[in-house]
Amino acid sequence: MAHGTRGDRASSDEVRIEVPQGLSFELHGPLLCYPKPDPSEFSRRVSEMSRLGVRGLILGGPKEIGRFRILGKGCTSLVIKAEAAEGMAALKVRRIDANRPSMAREAELLALANRAGIGPRLMGASENFLLMEFVEGYDISSLLDSSLEMGPGPEALRSALRALLLDAFKLDSIGLDHGELSRADGHIMIARDGKPFILDFESASVNRRPSNLASLAHYLFLSRRSGGLASTLGRPDRKALIEALREYKMGPSIERFRKVMRILGLGEGKEI
Numbered sequence: 001m002a003h004g005t006r007g008d009r010a011s012s013d014e015v016r017i018e019v020p021q022g023l024s025f026e027l028h029g030p031l032l033c034y035p036k037p038d039p040s041e042f043s044r045r046v047s048e049m050s051r052l053g054v055r056g057l058i059l060g061g062p063k064e065i066g067r068f069r070i071l072g073k074g075c076t077s078l079v080i081k082a083e084a085a086e087g088m089a090a091l092k093v094r095r096i097d098a099n100r101p102s103m104a105r106e107a108e109l110l111a112l113a114n115r116a117g118i119g120p121r122l123m124g125a126s127e128n129f130l131l132m133e134f135v136e137g138y139d140i141s142s143l144l145d146s147s148l149e150m151g152p153g154p155e156a157l158r159s160a161l162r163a164l165l166l167d168a169f170k171l172d173s174i175g176l177d178h179g180e181l182s183r184a185d186g187h188i189m190i191a192r193d194g195k196p197f198i199l200d201f202e203s204a205s206v207n208r209r210p211s212n213l214a215s216l217a218h219y220l221f222l223s224r225r226s227g228g229l230a231s232t233l234g235r236p237d238r239k240a241l242i243e244a245l246r247e248y249k250m251g252p253s254i255e256r257f258r259k260v261m262r263i264l265g266l267g268e269g270k271e272i
Contacts, residue, residue, distance in 0.1 A: 014060035053085035092130035140188035144228040164196040168212040177210035179203035
């Protein structure tokens with residue numbers, strides 16, 4: 001569930017709501033207590049959000065909830081752009097019908113990823129909210145659809161992919177499996193400066209064997225979605241890539257990671 005935008009940060013179709021003064025249950029109950037608004041729960045959540053340092057909600061985005069538009073909508077949460085004490089943020093709001101009691105577990109896993117330099121920066125968390133750095137840019141699917149020109153051409157694309165695959169290797173190295181990178185649409189944003197961000201750690205786990213690099217490489221270079229990259233960078237040797245990923249999964253190492261990168265034509269990964 002990506003939480004960036006395709007437009008400018010101060011988009012003309014955005015509406016700012018002051019927190020807590022501008023909020024009312026009648027208007028905003030469906031946003032903070034989706035899908036079953038409750039007055040007492042709404043009041044608790046407004047107080048909880050204020051304690052996190054949220055100063056305003058910035059409504060606008062591709063998803064629609066009632067009369068309002070927001071950044072994202074998933075099975076367990078909504079994502080709303082917000083103005084916080086530390087700057088612009090993405091506010092993840094736990095749905096009333098979510099299959100988890102709080103945002104604590106996802107916050108812990110995002111914090112673990114942050115310690116490896118991965119993911120949007122965690123700014124705060126509570127029972128019903130996860131506050132994180134707002135990433136403005138493009139979903140990874142834009143690259144695969146050949147609809148996004150990244151800077152000066154193929155080398156900018158290679159640079160973004162090198163950084164992204166390195167992040168996947170780092171996640172493998174710390175034993176954190178994202179769980180959604182084999183179908184990464186909506187889970188990876190490319191910022192306007194080309195920096196990739198892996199998002200949405202709600203399905204992540206430290207209790208299963210990590211498969212981040214293999215899953216992401218398959219999605220980018222071996223799946224039906226790989227045509228966009230191939231048209232710009234060419235196709236890697238499919239047989240060699242599959243074999244290298246099989247070796248890597250047997251026991252991730254820097255050497256095996258670098259072999260995968262060579263086959264993909266993305267260098268040696270010597271920045272590790």
